[in-house]
Amino acid sequence: MGHRIITWRYCWALLVGSLVVLGLGGCGGVLSLQPKGPAAERIAELWWFQLLLALPFLLAVIILLLLAIRRNQRNDDTPRRSHGMRMIIWGGAVLPALAMLALMSFMIGTLVDVTEPVNRAELSIDVEGELWWWKIGYSNGEETIFTANEIHIPAGEPVALELSSDNVIHSFWVPELHGKRDLIPGNPSRFWIQADQPGTYHGQCAEFCGAQHAKMHFLVIAHEREDFMVWLEQERQPARLLIEGDGNFSGQQAFFDTGCSSCHTIRGTNAAGVVGPDLTHLASRIDIAAGTLSNVTGNLSAWIVDSQQFKPGNLMPPMPLQPDDLLDITGYLQSLS
Amino acid sequence: MINDSNYEKRLREVWKIPQGLASITAVNHRVIGVRYIVTAFIFFILAGVLALMMVLQLSGDNNNLMSHETYNQFFTMHGTTMMFLFAVPVVEGIAIYLVPLMLGSRDLVFPRLNSFGYFVFLTGGIVVWGSLFLGSAPDAGWFNYVPLAGPEYSPGINIDIYTTAISFMEIAALVAAVELIITIFRVRAPGMSLSRMPLFVWAVLVMSFMIIFAFPPLVLTSIFLAADRMIGTHFFNVAMGGNPLLWQHLFWWFGHPEVYIIAVPAFGMVSTIIPTFSRRPIVGYLIVAISMVMIGVISFGLWVHHMFSSEASILGMSLFAAASMAIALPSGAQVFAWIGTIWDSKRVEWRTPMLWVTGSIVLFTIGGLTGPMLAAIPWNWQVHDTHFVTAHFHYVLVGGAVFPIIGGLYYWFPKVTGRMMSERLGKWSFWLAFTGFNIAFFTLHYTGLMGMPRRVHTYLADQGFDLPMQIMLVGALIFAAGLAITLWNVIASLRHGPPAGDNPWNAPTLEWSTTSPPPAYNFLYIPMVHSANPLWDDKKRGEEGPLGYQTGTDYRETLGTTALDGIPEQRLAVARPSIWPLVLALSVATVFMGSLIDLIFVPIGAVLSFIALVGWNWPGKQRRRGL
Structure with a gap:
């Protein structure tokens, strides 16, 4: 069978094709890799590190396969040395073991950095998952005021989040700021985010939570510290009880x-x-x-x-x-x- | 010494497969195996159609092609079907068909149990899919997390169908595992020590042990949930001290090994097909066998990596992360054993089966490389429950398992039907499927990084997912077209394929020593085995075919051998055709499925099951003769 079924042209087409796909996809933001806070930044570094570790393996597998295919299309019957065992030992044991060791070490460094913020968070916000919206609470020790689907935070400092749910499991996720954390009924947990610059960051529920899971978005809005305090003060004000004759x-x-x-x-x-x-x-x-x-x-x-x-x-x-x-x-x- | 032609006639008589209406009583492993495979592929096509419709729904923001109810049922059914109704049954079916042939046995050791398992699987599958056509299919994901799946948030019948059908169908998986293990240990051809066993059989052995350890926790937790829903227990009810995390632990204790339950037999197929077309034994047979066992063992220590975002302790999670990364080693060893075998081959024959498994090596490598990334906890927090994960496990499961299974289809089709499939269509099918798959699923890595969660029925206009999802749609259609060509190839070749002969690929394992399709009794003489590649080595020694043992022809009988070395030990009687497996399956189905309608069916079904068991074990002719 002299079929040349693996053509180099096809391989190039596939490579170029994937690059085009990536390029086209680039019109939307790749939020996970565009960190806007220290935790997401460290996680993105981890991604680039592990991508760098993984790519040589992928290339090795593809190149070795293609070489192996070319090699025995040559059709000569002279005995050759066997390399198979050596491939298993290097490709299947030694190198992956070293790579996993490297990944594990790097990963633990990242894990320590993103689990707790460097500085203690001064502000703590309650985040409750509802069906299907987010209840956000700001407490000043005496009373808690609530808003919905918008988390206002001061920029440049870590903010603690008290996550909880009294219905089904949700998952809190703002890709530009941090990874995700589940809100599990009966298991409240503490999380943190930090945005380096003022801005608006999109968040979404990431754990399937029923009918309208797809429509459970929220925004994290980071202000300069002073602006945040102004916003919070404004938010604390109750509405005015209107009396007859008032506009609305x-x-x-x-x-x-x-x-x-x-x-x-x-x-x-x-x-x-x-x-x-x-x-x-x-x-x-x-x-x-x-x-x-x-x-x-x-x-x-x-x-x-x-x-x-x-x-x-x-x-x-x-x-x-x-x-x-x-x-x-x-x-x-x-x-x- | 019995006269040969007379012996053959009597073998044919005693192993006769019932025809026509009576074929429902057939218990021969090849009949049941084909039933499993065909049924599983029908579910594969159905679940594939669901996938295409979901991709169509996602090809534009705020698309209204289907309601959220439909979408949620579709993705739940896609996952549930692919896992429980396609992947596990199809590898079991292939194992049921091939293992006795590869071992040189006349049948599995418990043919009636085998038949029972099939009817259980079929009934369960029909009920689950019936519920979809009635619009009340499970809709809380194949992982079915509580409290969403609990009585308060899913009061409908949808989740009851999940819990009962899952626990019910797992009976099928469990009985198949039991009979495969015992078959592998007790009826290998004389001389086939464990170290001469075909790698596919090793894979099936590992798979079966994994099923036995993985599925009972799933059945247990499904029953817990059914009890919460039907009789008001509080296993998962937070208000009464239950905990939703309990479900997650028990589910993933099963759920992670499940992935390897599907993948390991597929690895076994790759390790079978590559040496055949490379014209040489696999490089590192022992390493490959041990790797599969290692994967089986380690896979039980990984489940928490599905729950990294649920916050366990950092130290605890790190251990699971390390175990998850460790699985890269046995997987990598196999990949390089395959490449090494091709490398060391003097000349590779690029027939269609070889193409599919070679493609699978590339796809599985891509999926295998995103695996350790997902084990890296902080990165997992970022991409967990996004399309990045969807991409990862489709590369692993479709690339690593479905591609080899289709390669296996092309490889063993001649043995099953006696006819060859078209090489030309096979190659078209492969290249379309390979290209389409990569376009569709590579894109998903990207949407995942863009921030697209899984299981959303729609997304916002400004999230920018439209274009990549349209690219995915194109890829998915090309992929589907590729698979459709294989379907057509199967149908056309069944009638018009050129005759295959006994051993069209010049393969080394025992199933190719008998006719295609094999006679009902598989082998005229139970072959004797001197090496791991008997057909090649016998030829080298200049022997016509393997020497063999006769078996008795008064009843269905095969040769029992010792577990480690395969030394002949006993004449083993196996069961005749019977209607009772079907009756028992329907009786047990009455217990489970009846409980959806009224709990009164539980005792009714139990009584029926008892009657069926009595009938099943009623002494027949061979019992009375003291066997």
């Missing part, structure tokens, strides 16, 4: 009357439901519905009327409101900055 008074009343308040809290008012996200500063958020929709009037009213069309299975029932009520409620919610 009818919206506030409709919010109470149509039952919104049985699930949602607006601090400073009688709305104290704990099923859905706290809405005290809803208007200041970038997105609604855990990153599913941007926070603009149209989306907000559409969500209120029938959230099930955007995130089927979520806990908020459709609200068939009168057009006036809907307009009022949307207006009221948009005043909650």
